[in-house]
Amino acid sequence: MENNNKETNEQVDIEMTIDVKNKELEELLDDYNEHKDAPHLTRLVNHIAISRVLVPALMNDDEQPVPCFIQNKNGELYMPIYTSKEQIPEEPKSPIIINMPFIAVADMATNPELNVTGIVINAFSGNLIFKKQLLEKIMRVEKAKREGDIKGVQLTEEQYHVLTRKQVEFTLLPKKLFDEGEKLMDEISDGKEEYMDQLYEDFYQEKRLYPYLEEEFSVMTMNLNENLRILRVDFPERYMEVPSCYRVYLVWDKEKEEGRYFTIEKTENSDERLLGEVVEEISHVDHGTAPVEGAELQTIVDLVMKEEVEA
Template sequence: MAKITKFPGPRKNGAPKVPQSPQETIDVKNPEVEEKMTSYVADKTPQNLNALVEALVKTRVLNPATLNDQKFPIPVAIKNKNGETFLPIYTEKTQIPKDPQSAVIMNLPFLAVVEVALKNPESAGVVINPFSNNLILKRPLLERINEVETARREGKPIPHAPVQKEIKLTEEQYLLFERNRYEFASLPAKFFEDVDAFMETLSKRKEEYIDELFEESYQQKRMYPYLPEDFSVMALGLSESTTAIRLDMPSRDRGIPCSLRIYMVRDKEADIARYFLIEQGKEKVELTEMTAEKKHVSHGEAPVEGAELQTILDLIQENK
């Protein structure tokens, strides 16, 4: 996180009041949030994320702001290297950088910050203590938090809450279900939807883009367990017309079946687009493929890791 910019604030008649007492800004402390945040960063499990969210929704945080001509506060936002805008919040004043100095520090309920972030269509989410912890809560998670807390306030059933069923998925089963759905359905569908645009974006944004797509596909946003560093993306220019991307999937939450690696190959000259998986099966690791027609095809036992890409290229050449 680096570039600081103005964040469109609420309308004049809905703008939060500028804190008049230093007590409102200086004495904000959030030891529980910081403890839960430390636990989540150390072990990014759905339980730790839920615990962090439950602590956040009960607390107040600090948000720097500028003042417009009418002396109403305009929250400051931060842009990352990809140009994405995040609303920064701080668990205490010592976390706020002294330079550049803010005109005012707003003391707001966390849920009010969520509402402000969601009202801005350009907002990608919220970042907590961006110059130390730098923990990002992305927009899909904020939308889910807002949805749940709105239902709670209104005394309504929580949307998409688990209902009584004869068969329930354990947490481990659910994570594997979502992973399978992403690897074998959502991601190949995104790939074949617009191959060239997808390959270009993935080559530029790499792990961040894959993580973003995976999180968007998750039905239960709070249970999403990954961060960009859990993935590895390598783009390879094989010729003037052929590009391949190797995607290493997270090493945790694996089951059977699941992919260890995914290879996406695009040959513009031959107008070829192929989506291959190195898939962990019950008895062996296989080289498989998802086609544009959503067919799951096996190409037999997978070669050793160092020979995977060449085997795939040979297979494509044979089918030309």
């Protein structure tokens, strides 16, 4: 009788370890799968980073639990995780289910020794993939939150991001355009959002604080004629204060080998945006109130063409 009670208690304990409830997380997963945009991804990432999830595992030769993997048709390995026991398929049955903090899962998945491409969340229902690059960013942000502000700099984390945005959007990026010219235009055109995300992160002095995701950037390439190319780059909405840019337009004149850098800037008036320009001396030119978004490109083209005619 005593042994039976002990066995029953152990079964209850095991059941409790996998009795994870993530109703809000599952709603956020559904929302992101429906919209597939940066704001929904941001909300999802912020919530899952503080959640616990279930990880299928098996015992290795050393009697230690190791995670199971799923392989896709390209041979890439992913670590499956589930938001609740109801999401776990009955077949194939996993010998062990481990209740883990998501951050611990991310740490495992980014370990080079495992050689996995990322994790897959609720593989047999939502089937959402977080690749290794995104997991590494989530870990850096969470680590920064735990460690607090940058040592020796009397800034809050938010102030640091706002200051860095100003440096990147009004100094570092235009300077890179004027220094590298067509090379930068080609790199952005080819790499698109992934390249801009990495470039923006490279500009961050404190890499561990970099907060953005590739999905928060948008890149559009427009070849107006054989000589004139324009790139529209939209920036993340987070940490957008005055001064910062909703987007910029990089213009390259191949014949003249000349670049222009136009800005669509946030102002104190929420109903107005400023059309600006950073010139080669890294000084700012005010072109007045920006037109509605749909007319921005034509306005910038008109400015470029007008100066060509006057020249």
